[in-house]
Amino acid sequence: MTEPPEAAVRTVDLKKTYPASGPRPEVPAVQGIDLDVPRGEFFGLLGPNGAGKSTTIGMLTTLVVPTGGSAHVCGLDVTKDAVEIKRRIGVVSQNNTLDNDLTVAENLEFRGRYFGLSARDARTRATDLLELFGLTEQRAGNPFEISGGQAKRVMICRALMHGPEVLFLDEPTAGLDPQTRTNLWEVLRGLQAAGQTIVLTTHYMEEAEALCDRVAVVDHGRILAGGTVDQLKAGAGADTVITVTYDAAVPREIKALADRDGISRVEVHDGQVRVFAAEPGGLLGELVTIGSGAGAGVTDATQLRPSLETVFLTLTGREYRE
Structure with missing residues (x-):
């Protein structure tokens, strides 16, 4: 052999x-x-x-x-x-x-x-x-x-x-x-x-x-x-990562999204929310609507489809350090 x-x-x-x-x-x-x-x-x-x-x-x-x-x-x-x-x-x-x-x-x-x-x-x-x-x-x-x-x-x-x-x-x-x-x-x-x-x-x-x-x-x-x-x-089950930054505090209603099927995690920090979703359809618009209803305007929004970048975010749950 x-x-x-x-x-x-x-x-x-x-x-x-x-x-x-x-x-x-x-x-x-x-x-x-x-x-x-x-x-x-x-x-x-x-x-x-x-x-x-x-x-x-x-x-x-x-x-x-x-x-x-x-x-x-x-x-x-x-x-x-x-x-x-x-x-x-x-x-x-x-x-x-x-x-x-x-x-x-x-x-x-x-x-x-x-x-x-x-x-x-x-x-x-x-x-x-x-x-x-x-x-x-x-x-x-x-x-x-x-x-x-x-x-x-x-x-x-x-x-x-x-x-x-x-x-x-x-x-x-x-x-x-x-x-x-x-x-x-x-x-x-x-x-x-x-x-x-x-x-x-x-x-x-x-x-x-x-x-x-x-x-x-x-x-x-x-x-x-x-x-x-x-x-x-x-292997990492990489989700689409939607990140929205508001000009005010993140509305409390957004945290409840974590209980929805197809959403694996919701992270909130200093006016920014990051949602990890296997099925992201319409979610970005919903985040904008929720914010608007709570008086929080959107200053920045991104949607990253599964890639090495989203694999890393899924594994670590945070942005890269400088």
């Missing part, structure tokens, strides 16, 4: 707690995460800022030492085989870490030489990657004088110089405009189509939905749900 292929990433009850320091109490950043990412998959860690995504990536890339559980990347233990893991992975951080004393091409060539490529092979590899990522015209430029989207693509090129088995991307499109973000998505899809295993962290719901084969929704250092987008929608 053939054994299943070795996972690209596997964690079991992975934990990280930062110790107390002075008046600051200890911080349980990651509280027991289980992951299993097959080779060739585009996997996303999805959640708000501060959810524990970057700490998890830090442990998987050997930059952060776990305080519990286990993690293996390319079959290697992150606590025992850190040097070998670094040889096998590529990492793209949130911030621009390119060397501004080198040109764009030199940044890539230096990385290639660091990983053992000859000068000739490093130049050839850099040229090929810059062409692939549409950066040939920027090769002689300063990496801090090009656009943010171009700099991010250069960082991905640099991470790919040594042919890593797993590419880790930590919030790769944070701060980019929508057009640049969409262009970068196309590049990442091409990488995966060529066989690259990619692990992505993001707080952009549409990004995870557009790119990832599977996602894990993370908050407060725990996985709330995981699977394909369709599995998450079905």
